[in-house]
Amino acid sequence: MASRYPEIILDNLKTMRISDRQSQVGVEDFGKPINAGCSVQEFLHSFPDILAGSAFRSIVESIAQAHKRSKPVIMAMGAHVIKCGLSPIVIDLLRRKIVTAVAMNGAGAIHDSEIALFGKTSENVVEGLLAGTFGTTVETADFVNGCALRARVEGLGFGEALGKGLCESKAPHGDRSILASAYQLGIPVTVHVSIGCDVVHMHASADGGAIGESSLRDFRILAGAMAGLGNSGVLMNIGSAVVLPEVILKALAVLANLGYDLSGITGVNLDFVQHYRSNKQVVERIRELGGQGFALTGHHEIMIPLIAAGIISRIDSTSES
Numbered sequence: 001m002a003s004r005y006p007e008i009i010l011d012n013l014k015t016m017r018i019s020d021r022q023s024q025v026g027v028e029d030f031g032k033p034i035n036a037g038c039s040v041q042e043f044l045h046s047f048p049d050i051l052a053g054s055a056f057r058s059i060v061e062s063i064a065q066a067h068k069r070s071k072p073v074i075m076a077m078g079a080h081v082i083k084c085g086l087s088p089i090v091i092d093l094l095r096r097k098i099v100t101a102v103a104m105n106g107a108g109a110i111h112d113s114e115i116a117l118f119g120k121t122s123e124n125v126v127e128g129l130l131a132g133t134f135g136t137t138v139e140t141a142d143f144v145n146g147c148a149l150r151a152r153v154e155g156l157g158f159g160e161a162l163g164k165g166l167c168e169s170k171a172p173h174g175d176r177s178i179l180a181s182a183y184q185l186g187i188p189v190t191v192h193v194s195i196g197c198d199v200v201h202m203h204a205s206a207d208g209g210a211i212g213e214s215s216l217r218d219f220r221i222l223a224g225a226m227a228g229l230g231n232s233g234v235l236m237n238i239g240s241a242v243v244l245p246e247v248i249l250k251a252l253a254v255l256a257n258l259g260y261d262l263s264g265i266t267g268v269n270l271d272f273v274q275h276y277r278s279n280k281q282v283v284e285r286i287r288e289l290g291g292q293g294f295a296l297t298g299h300h301e302i303m304i305p306l307i308a309a310g311i312i313s314r315i316d317s318t319s320e321s
Helices: 040-044 051-068 087-095 106-118 125-131 138-154 158-168 178-185 208-226 243-257 276-288 300-320
Strands: 073-077 101-105 189-192 234-238 266-271 292-297
Touching (some): 040 300, 051 234, 051 266, 051 292, 073 208, 087 178, 087 300, 101 106, 101 178, 101 208, 106 138, 106 158, 106 178, 106 189, 158 178, 158 189, 189 208, 189 243, 234 243, 243 276, 266 276, 266 300
Parallel strands (some): 073 234, 101 189, 234 266, 266 292
16 A cells, blocks of 8 residues: 655755764863862853853853953842842942942842831732722822932932932941942942832822822933943843843943943843843844843742852952952
8 A cells, every 4th residue: 555645755865974064062072070169160160061051151251251341240130039038139239349239120129128127028019909908008199209308309310319218317227228239338229119019009199290200210321220231231120020121121222322331332132031022132132132141940049149250250360250
């Protein structure tokens, strides 16, 4: 029996030798087993030099080189970075002068402030909705909204006012606060608010004019911090799907209009799910401007400590040699 359907004849198929073919993977790119007690550098070099393994090492190297050249390393981050317990890692990078500026959304500022003031954050949304209590914590609203009013009166950025307020109040857990720590170090933290998106906007103490004015000032502060990114600066977006990528795009547009060099930037998008805008604005746009862009997918609570350890180890090994 034979099939009733005709088959393609392959007798004249053009072939080639593997020695003439370009191969994308070779044994030299493979991962390596590690030994107990290996160094961070040895661990990182055990990764395959393929896909995310290669991207991971490139990100670490780019940040280490930016630090060496005194170029900006700017970390834009969603609130999950704080809720995942990573503030001490970020603060350590600030103290080491590796990260030179931080941008947050409104939720990030709220969670950071609650950690500083009360040592806890992140209420149960479902329980709160069912009970009619979600977002009604008065101490949080009074502090955050009060700082917006103060920012307007004193001409401060929103993040600056929050950091100043936490330091002046001697917040019991201020050492775990990115806002407070950065304020003490003189490093800008900017807060980019979408009116109506944050629980503090539910309260009568919220003043839209003050919130908007101080957040707009923070946009201009962030653009100023980004002005030196050209020629090996690093711009990271961690866990913000829409707000911060769009803020970044507009800041890049301002800098391009004003004639700043935007070539040679490294753009990095880190998230546990990759999203359209974050990849478009932080990875693809940076490539289109003449830089390099990387996207890594993974849980913040694993990826950020790994990257931080790699950066610190790389910088320390360079300073020793």
